[in-house]
Amino acid sequence: MAVLDVIQTPAFQQRFFFLAKRFIAGETVAQAMDAVAVINAQGMTATLDFLGEDVIARPEAERTRDAYFELLEAIRARGVETNVSVKLTAMGLLVDEDFALANLRSVLQAASHNRDPFVRIDMEGSAVTDATLRIFERAYAETRNVGPVLQAYLKRTPADVEHMIALGARVRLCKGAYSEPADIAYKDMPAIRSHYLRSAESLLERGNYPGIATHDERIIAAVETFTRERGIGPERFEFQMLYGVRPELQRRLVSDGYRVRVYVPYGTHWAGYFYRRITERRENAFFALRSMLHR
Ligand SMILES: Cc1cc2nc3c(=O)[nH]c(=O)nc-3n(C[C@H](O)[C@H](O)[C@H](O)COP(=O)(O)OP(=O)(O)OC[C@H]3O[C@@H](n4cnc5c(N)ncnc54)[C@H](O)[C@@H]3O)c2cc1C
Numbered sequence: 621m622a623v624l625d626v627i628q629t630p631a632f633q634q635r636f637f638f639l640a641k642r643f644i645a646g647e648t649v650a651q652a653m654d655a656v657a658v659i660n661a662q663g664m665t666a667t668l669d670f671l672g673e674d675v676i677a678r679p680e681a682e683r684t685r686d687a688y689f690e691l692l693e694a695i696r697a698r699g700v701e702t703n704v705s706v707k708l709t710a711m712g713l714l715v716d717e718d719f720a721l722a723n724l725r726s727v728l729q730a731a732s733h734n735r736d737p738f739v740r741i742d743m744e745g746s747a748v749t750d751a752t753l754r755i756f757e758r759a760y761a762e763t764r765n766v767g768p769v770l771q772a773y774l775k776r777t778p779a780d781v782e783h784m785i786a787l788g789a790r791v792r793l794c795k796g797a798y799s800e801p802a803d804i805a806y807k808d809m810p811a812i813r814s815h816y817l818r819s820a821e822s823l824l825e826r827g828n829y830p831g832i833a834t835h836d837e838r839i840i841a842a843v844e845t846f847t848r849e850r851g852i853g854p855e856r857f858e859f860q861m862l863y864g865v866r867p868e869l870q871r872r873l874v875s876d877g878y879r880v881r882v883y884v885p886y887g888t889h890w891a892g893y894f895y896r897r898i899t900e901r902r903e904n905a906f907f908a909l910r911s912m913l914h915r
Contacts, residue, residue, distance in 0.1 A: 628891040640894040642864045644671070645886045649694045652886035655863065656700040659882045663874040666702035667740055667860070668695070671887035672710040678719065681712030685723040687887070692730045704731065705740040705883065708752050721755050728763055738790070740831075743769035745798040746805070753780070760789060769833075771796030772816035773805045781819045785826050792831035792860060793819055797896045817842055824852050831881065833860035835869060844876075854878050862897070 637647065645655035656666045670687045672680075688704060695702055706727060713720040724739070731737045741756050743749065756768045767790035770777050774796060784791045795812050796805065806812045816839055823830035824847060832843055840859065847857070858879035861870050873880050885893050 633888060633891060637890070640890045643862065643885070643894060643897045644890045645863055645884045647886065647888050649691055649886070652691070652884060653694055653698045653700060655884050655886070656702045657698070659884070660701050662871060664870060664880040664882050666700070666882045666884045667705045668702050669705045669707070669742070669883060669885040670710075671885050671893055672889040673707045673744065673892050674709045674714060675712060676714050678712060678715055681710065681715060681719070681723060684710045685726060688727045689730050692727075692734055696734055701736065702884070703734070703736040703738040703740065705742050707742045707744060708755055709744055709748060713748055713751055713755070717751055717755060721758055724755060724759055725762070728759060728766060731765065732763070737765045739766050740792060741766065741768050743771055746774065746800050749774070749776075757787075760787065767791060769794060770819065772819055773800065773812045775804055775806065777815065777819055781822050785822065788828050790828050790830070791823055792833050793823060794833040795836075797900060813839060821846055824857055825850060830857050831860045832857060833883070835861055835866040837869070840869070840873070
């Protein structure tokens with residue numbers, strides 16, 4: 621059995637939530653609201669993600685959609701500054717594209733009552749890149765309150781960046797968190813970083829309020845210099861970081877006058893997300909192992 625199969629079992633997830641706690645705000649909406657309130661108090665906004673992915677049954681996708689209704693209502697009631705992020709495979713993309721679009725539409729409709737009505741569509745593995753962008757464009761034809769994520773490690777991304785700039789879409793740019801083959805993705809960090817920067821510069825100069833999603837200090841420093849030199853004010857973009865990752869850097873950017881949004885995942889289906897966080901940083905795997913041994 622592969623590691624991901626083991627951590628995806630309900631028994632593991634019930635017993636070992638303490639391992640994931642550093643990266644996940646909690647298992648309930650109330651805990652997610654508390655985490656966002658703390659983030660807001662530190663001068664940052666958030667985007668909330670109800671954890672789950674790769675759903676293959678309609679009822680489960682509908683439960684995810686309903687969880688977003690509950691979440692959006694809680695955001696209104698609590699008055700916190702946050703929008704939401706969704707994964708289309710949690711909304712039924714692997715079942716049927718039209719079905720996933722219908723679920724996304726109802727989330728967008730529910731979000732339209734919120735102070736921040738924006739819904740971000742996370743980008744998943746390359747098997748669903750085209751379908752995700754197709755659904756994004758169909759939703760975007762109906763409302764501007766939706767935006768995609770582009771992954772700098774994919775060789776196709778510069779073309780996607782240009783297309784999104786032409787559409788005027790709000791893009792989140794990240795490096796990419798999935799294991800992709802070398803024919804479609806850059807595998808070494810210097811190449812990923814330089815492609816990230818090139819796409820970031822295009823989005824910063826000509827795009828619509830891009831989300832610069834990274835904890836990479838070299839990229840962040842380059843973006844700070846680029847925007848300063850080109851006269852791109854801090855109101856024209858935002859930095860985005862993950863809950864529990866580099867909190868001191870988040871605070872430093874806020875105190876330097878930048879906008880920072882924190883991606884806050886919550887819920888009981890944390891295995892896939894947690895697995896990506898521990899496999900992208902060797903120290904996190906050691907940290908998880910140490911926590912298990914010292915319990
Ligand atoms: C707001 C946000 C949204 C994202 N959305 C998506 C998405 O939709 N699709 C997708 O494929 N990927 C997404 N990602 C993940 C992204 O693709 C990367 O996998 C992740 O951000 C790590 O890359 P990095 O740019 O931070 O650089 P890295 O080179 O990985 O990290 C730079 C430094 O940041 C710190 N760091 C980074 N990651 C961790 C970690 N897990 N634990 C502890 N320290 C860490 C370390 O100090 C590291 O040296 C998102 C990331 C962010 C910040």
